[in-house]
Amino acid sequence: MLKRIVVVLLLLLGLSAGGAWMALSPYQAANLPVEFTIQPNQGLSDIAHTLEDSGAIRHAGLFMLWAKLSGNAGRLKAGDYRINQAMSMPGVMDKLVRGETSLQSVIIREGWTLRQFRAELDRHPALRHDTRDWSEAELLAKLKLDARHGEGLFFPDTYMFLRGSSDILVLRQAAQNMRRELERAWAARGPDLPYASPYEALIMASLIEKETGQAADRPMIARVFVNRLKLGMRLQTDPSVIYGLGEAFDGNLTRAHLQTDTPYNTYTRAGLPPSPIALPGRAALHAALHPADGGALYFVARGDGSSQFSLTLEEHNRAVRRYILGKKD
Template identity: 55%
Template sequence: MRLINSLIRTLVFIVLAAAILAGGWLAYFLNTPLSIDAYPKIFSLRQGSTLKAVSRQLVNQGVLPEPWSFWLLARATGHGSDIKAGSYQLTEPLTPMLLLDKLVKGDFHLSVVTVIEGWTFKQMRDALDRNENLQHDTQGMSEQQILQKLGIQATHAEGLFFPDTYFAALGSSDLIILKQAHAVLKRHLDEAWAERAADLPYQSPYEALIMASLVEKETGHESDRPMIAGVFVNRLKKGMRLQTDPAVIYGLGEHYDGNLRKADLTTDTPYNTYTRAGLTPTPIALPGLHALQAALNPARTDALYFVARGDGSSHFSATLDEHNRAVNKYIRGK
């Protein structure tokens, strides 16, 4: 019994000593200015990063000596999920606590705009309008006026801007972000077009861009995109209608209330791929790189149909009978 009590006292002592040491180290860490090699120090945090990833990025860019103390600080203060992605600048020594405060407030060095794959151009414009660090020169402009300002020879803006994270000096015009996004889209589209597969049913890079937007909106699964592109290419070659719901929804515009009805599929619009053959007249969204690559290098497949499994992936079928069985299984639950 005496031995057990002695072990318990020893264990308690060790735990208390460890807590005191950890508390002492954290107090030292909190109150000691960070050692930065040179000022101004510019660094950036990537969109969608976890707290652990943020800590590693700060270490890799020479802001922190090691990741765990900052990780513990952010967790202990309840700000682990409040850090904002973007570009930052340090002009003087800061303690870790002041650094955390800067990251939580989003005290950016540059204006940061993140455009999401699959957004429409309208959603991109809304994001630009909400950004308080930009000058909103495009507010009140029509699409045609924006395209003219940017020197883009096109009649529709949809699909002409690449989804990514963009940076510009504080107070910059939102036209600068749009110019960057169009230039990146053109570069990726030109590269993908130059490396395209043979015998594709596209007459121009713009038609490939339209296909990429349809692929982008049909699935969030990167691995399914080449197969979906393969199905659409097969249907185009056979003269079959694409029958893709996202295109119909795009054509409904503000009349779409979140519920696609049978009547919507039979009501003709330029974007109704149930009533009209071929590609839609314009892209229906801003496609990302994987969708572009899938559209220009689709899977070689016999599939002509696909249906959502309910988990984000799709089941592909070569015959209508097989497709109907898949629909019964995944949609009707039979």
């Protein structure tokens, strides 16, 4: 390889000292970082001009000559590339030969539903949308997930992938990550919790995720729900009712909704809902398995994102009058 480089240098020097300087000196592009895409089966001329047009190199013709003389013309790999600092032409070529491609990313938010997760994947222009028309049952079967519901089985995070990757790769990684996170959290769970299985803890974590306005409140919200489960009280959590309404929910939760029985109506049914209602994050999982201490049985939103917790119904009613109805005792 060294001999080949020496030969190329001598040839370039023979052509012109200026050509050698253009090839070997780092090229400071006008706007860094420089990003470009090399398509599969793209020819050397097209690659060279893509690099020049993007600002990665000074001269397409010189790059073509260098590629041919160095034996790299057929070794340049397709993919998305990113150059963050000034690079010489040999440096750029070496990057393409090694296939040091940049990765695309998709962000899956805590508290999203599986439907929102899949919609985000469907919108991503760098993904191949292989699962777009699959039913939830088909998706679970393809991922070999032994579950009736896919909700909650995918970990919200930022996922990296190469352009053109199948969306099922992101889904599979998210499912694997949630399994690991849940196993780790369950193994380190606190004592005296009312869950019969890790899946029940996952359901609880999803309720906590959707009820939390401020991160600091998660352990106390968990404590309220745990206390209620232990006493046989209904959880009475609005996000679960809303989830049960599905696409019929128009953004306005009414008294009629609270009184309409569905498997997810925690006002009409005791215990946990039959599945998670969202994708819980790591903090919600931790809160579900490590609730705060205390005997609180109620909470209400203060209007600033935080919650007011109460031990008794009388205290809770006062909090509702103050924070919801705007009345002072």
